[in-house]
Amino acid sequence: MSALRADVGIDLGTASVLVYIKGKGIVLKEPSVVAIDQYTNKFLAVGEEARMMLGRTPGNIVAVRPLKDGVISDYSITERMLKYFIQKALGRMWLKPRIIICVPSGITEVEKRAVMEASNEAGASKTYLIEEPIAAAIGAGLDITLPNGNMIVDIGGGTSDVAVISLGGIVVSKSIKTAGDECDEAIIRYIRKRYNMMIGERSAEALKVEIGCAYPFEEEKFMEIKGRNLLTGLPITVKVSSNDMLDALAEPVNEILEAVHEVLEKTPPELSSDISNVGIYLTGGGAMLNGLDRLIEEKTGIPTRLADNAVECVAIGTGKSLDSLAYLEKSMKDSERSKFNR
Structure with a gap:
């Protein structure tokens, strides 16, 4: 298969990687695990095949997860893994793809730069970043452009992101490494x-x-x-x-509850009123823990529901945001300008 160029959205998760191609939807969903021969530094398996090797490998082979707590812990392996998944999803391309990658809301500038550099080295012509709660809200079908408060609790493999979103941006958020x-x-x-x-x-x-x-x-x-x-x-x-x-x-469930409570405490009253009416949306694989929605609803008194297709919400939202690349470009330039003027 060959084509001129594709726009790609990637949910680069601690537990799994999902690749969304504009016009096609999610085309790849694999565990973010790599099996490597320590003697030759050669990739032996990637994704599901490598996951099956976790805890079962001989001394010279290691099955590793190059992302930890939602960020890159091994840069070179992440870059090679990304390149493998991009090539597997796209096939042969004449032009390098533009890629959007979602990142946790609490990520540092250094960690953001590592993600962008890894993506560019893996073959992207240009890399954009989108925060996970924003992508999750879009993927859950919420209209985040309205002046209404929406609360998202996105529980992935490495991080849980709790955020209140209004007018297309995050008003209050908290990211914890409990997921x-x-x-x-x-x-x-x-x-x-x-x-x-x-x-x-x-x-x-x-x-x-x-x-x-x-x-x-x-x-x-x-x-x-x-x-x-x-x-x-x-x-x-x-x-x-x-x-x-x-x-x-x-213990981990209580830590997630505390993060939800902390974000609600910091939410402006008008947006709190919206959230009470609309409810809290849970996304991510970790949100599928049985009874978590019921527990949050009981503890907060706010209707809580698990989003449809919760596991793929972030990837779907990242893919849908491919229609807003011009807006993301402007946001990145504004962010760089504000840092320079500080």
């Missing part, structure tokens, strides 16, 4: 303490998806999980309950 990955780690810690058993990341994620909850199920659920007994060193199987998961996830 899906932290929930997995909390489950691993709990299982180790409660059952003297060590489990891996993939097993913890399976527990979270199947029986994980932020609010008790009407009927308790159970799931068998295999791991290594820390006392004997031998493999064992344990039946874990949804009530165990409720205890295990209490």
